Amino acid sequence: MKIALVGYGKMGHMLEQTALSLGHSVVTTIDVFAEDAKVKIAAGDTKAMVDAVVASGAEGIIEFTHPASVMDNIKALLPTKIPLVVGTTGWNDKKEEVAALAASCGGTIMTSANFSIGVNVFYKIVEEACRLVNNFEEYDAALWEMHHNQKADSPSGTALDLAKHAMEFLTRKDTIVTNEFKARPKPNEFHVSSTRCGSVPGTHKIFFDSAADTIELTHTARSRQGFASGAVHAVINMKNLLDEGKLQTGKLYGMDDVFPGVF
Template identity: 60%
Template sequence: MKIAIVGYGKMGHIIENSAKNFGHEVVATVDIIAKDATNLVPQGDYDAVAKAVKESGAEGVIEFSHPSSVMGNVNALIPLGIPVVIGTTGWNDKHAEVNELASKCNGVAMTSANFSIGVNMLYKIIEEAAKLVSQFDEYDASVSEIHHNQKADSPSGTAIDIAKHLLANYPKKDTIVTDPFHQRPKANELHVASMRVGSVPGTHTVYFDSNADTIEITHRARSREGFANGAVHALERLTEYVNNGKLAKGRLYKMEDLF
């Protein structure tokens, strides 16, 4: 498969290696800064991004740029008509807008807060744990996440997804709070706390706490290769499912639609 990578920072380079290891051809790498990218485009020139991808002959795109650029890139890439996997986070409030764009131009894309297969298994584990723990009034719950100090958004998209999976199965909580508390939290508020330090790839923990004990469910990423491998697998499956009719064009899909 011929793949274009939009966003050629650390993750872009790792995705390139993963794609090649899986037997794919990387036909374009597009960035506004990286001098080793095959296509260096001016900041904000999303037409140039689309042109670089189109002229490369790419059959699919993996976008892994920056929250400030993701919407411009996505608006330029989806109308090309080839599958687009969006790895950049920090744009949850725009999902409906992107889905509408895909519908209008018959494009197809998928996104995930986290492409790690382990994290997607974690979501299922949390759902079952929340159902069990919610039967006992003495337990409270919270979520925390730690990432490297170069991450641009906070809290992580994965932490928010974890919180949503928890809320859907934990009736005592119905509101996510990501800001620091300056007063006693209300019983219905689920606190999602963030820390940025060093080069941590990503650690997410759910806490269930009572006077008697604490239950912790943690996922620790050892490296970014798991995210990159997952993104390449996502593009493979999205392309396969669109080609065989299992999924239709004109939509923004999520990880659970593919795995």
């Protein structure tokens, strides 16, 4: 498969290595800052980005840039109708807008708070734990995450996604709180706290606490390799499922859709 990479920082380089190791080709790499990108563009020049992607003959695009530029990139790339996987986080509140844009222009997009296979397995473990704990009101719950000090958004998209998964099964929690408390938390509030430090690839921990004991579930990433592998497999699967008619164009998809029957 011919893949275009929009964003060629550390993750972009890892995505390229992963794609090549799986026997696919990276036909262009596009970035604002990276001197070794095949195409270097000015910040905000989405026309140059789109022109480079289209000229490359790409059959799929992986976008991994920055929360400040992701929406402009999505709006520019979707109309090309080339299957688009977006790894940049920080745009959860714009998903309805993106889904509407996909429907109007016929472009197809897929995203996930975290493409790591291990993290997506962790989601299922957390869901089952919440289903069990939901039977015992004496257990409170909260979530903490830690990432490297270069991460631009806080809390992580994965943490917010985990909280939403948890609250589907832990029904006494219905409100996510990400800032500091100025008063005692209410029983229905699910606290998601964040730390940024050093070079930590990503750690997510969910706590269930009672007067008698504490249960902790933790996912710790050793590197970004899991994310890179999942994103490359996602764009390949999405293209194949579209070609087979198992996915429709003009929609916004998630991990469940491009890995059917797995997650």
